[in-house]
Amino acid sequence: MTKNNKIIIWALSLIAVLLCAILFFMLGTQSSRHSLPYSAKKTSKTVNQGALTQSSTKPQSDQAKFTNEEIATMALADLGQAGTIDQKLADVLTETTDQVDPRQEMLMQIKPLSDNSFQFQEGTAGSTRLIITINCDTVDHKISDMLGEHSEGSMNKADLVSRYRDKQAQVDAIIQKINYNDQHTTEINQKLMEDVVSGKDD
Numbered sequence: 001m002t003k004n005n006k007i008i009i010w011a012l013s014l015i016a017v018l019l020c021a022i023l024f025f026m027l028g029t030q031s032s033r034h035s036l037p038y039s040a041k042k043t044s045k046t047v048n049q050g051a052l053t054q055s056s057t058k059p060q061s062d063q064a065k066f067t068n069e070e071i072a073t074m075a076l077a078d079l080g081q082a083g084t085i086d087q088k089l090a091d092v093l094t095e096t097t098d099q100v101d102p103r104q105e106m107l108m109q110i111k112p113l114s115d116n117s118f119q120f121q122e123g124t125a126g127s128t129r130l131i132i133t134i135n136c137d138t139v140d141h142k143i144s145d146m147l148g149e150h151s152e153g154s155m156n157k158a159d160l161v162s163r164y165r166d167k168q169a170q171v172d173a174i175i176q177k178i179n180y181n182d183q184h185t186t187e188i189n190q191k192l193m194e195d196v197v198s199g200k201d202d
Contacts, residue, residue: 066161066165066168066171068115068116068118068134069110069112069118069175070168070171070172070175071134071139071157071160071161072110072118072120072132072134072139073092073110073171073174073175074160074161074164074167074171075132075139075141075155075160076092076120076130076132076174077089077091077092077164077171077174078155078160078163078164079130079141080092085163085164085167086167086170089167089170089171089174092107092174093170093173093174093177095107095122096174096177096178096180096181097177098188098191101123102123102124102188102192103123103124103125103192104122104123104125104127104128105122105123106122106123106124106181106188107120107121107122107174107177107178107181108121108122108123108124108126108178108181108182108185108188109121109126109178109181109182110175110178110179110182113131116133116134116135117131117132117133117134118131118132118133119131119132119144120132120178124185124188124189124192127145127146128143128144128145129143129144129145130142130143130144131143131144131149134157135157136157137156137157137158138154138155138156138157139154139155139156139157139160140153140154141153141154141155
């Protein structure tokens with residue numbers, strides 16, 4: 001074999017090796033492009049499944065949290081005579097307005113006696129007060145009037161919160177209205193005096 005033939009064979013072999021390398025490189029790039037969407041989809045699916053698991057195991061207690069003041073107001077409403085919770089709440093809200101006798105029936109004040117005990121004052125004279133105490137498992141209520149304090153009863157705290165858990169907006173509206181009355185006691189009393197003088201109170 002001549003020297004020229006050896007050079008030609010060597011050159012052809014080199015070209016063949018380079019062509020194989022280019023071919024393998026192109027195949028590898030194409031394969032990686034096809035595998036990327038699958039990997040991304042798999043990762044996304046894993047994240048979504050994790051979020052779903054986290055959502056499904058969310059504690060029920062996080063769905064509705066109430067302050068002691070709100071629970072006390074629920075108890076106040078639940079002591080009403082109406083048959084439904086919505087009507088009980090509506091009746092209490094009415095008692096925060098001048099649709100009732102302000103001297104005897106209007107809810108005028110929520111006074112915290114402690115972190116878990118609240119006093120609801122009825123009427124501008126404040127002769128009747130309902131005291132509600134929030135315990136671990138029960139909600140106790142008693143009346144305070146000119147005869148002193150006497151126990152009225154107790155209700156199950158978990159049951160009370162369960163029945164009113166979707167009524168937080170109505171409960172808060174009652175609290176806000178009572179606090180408004182408390183802050184405007186002078187104006188309410190002045191209007192009462194004006195009504196008496198003008199004869200509207202007859």
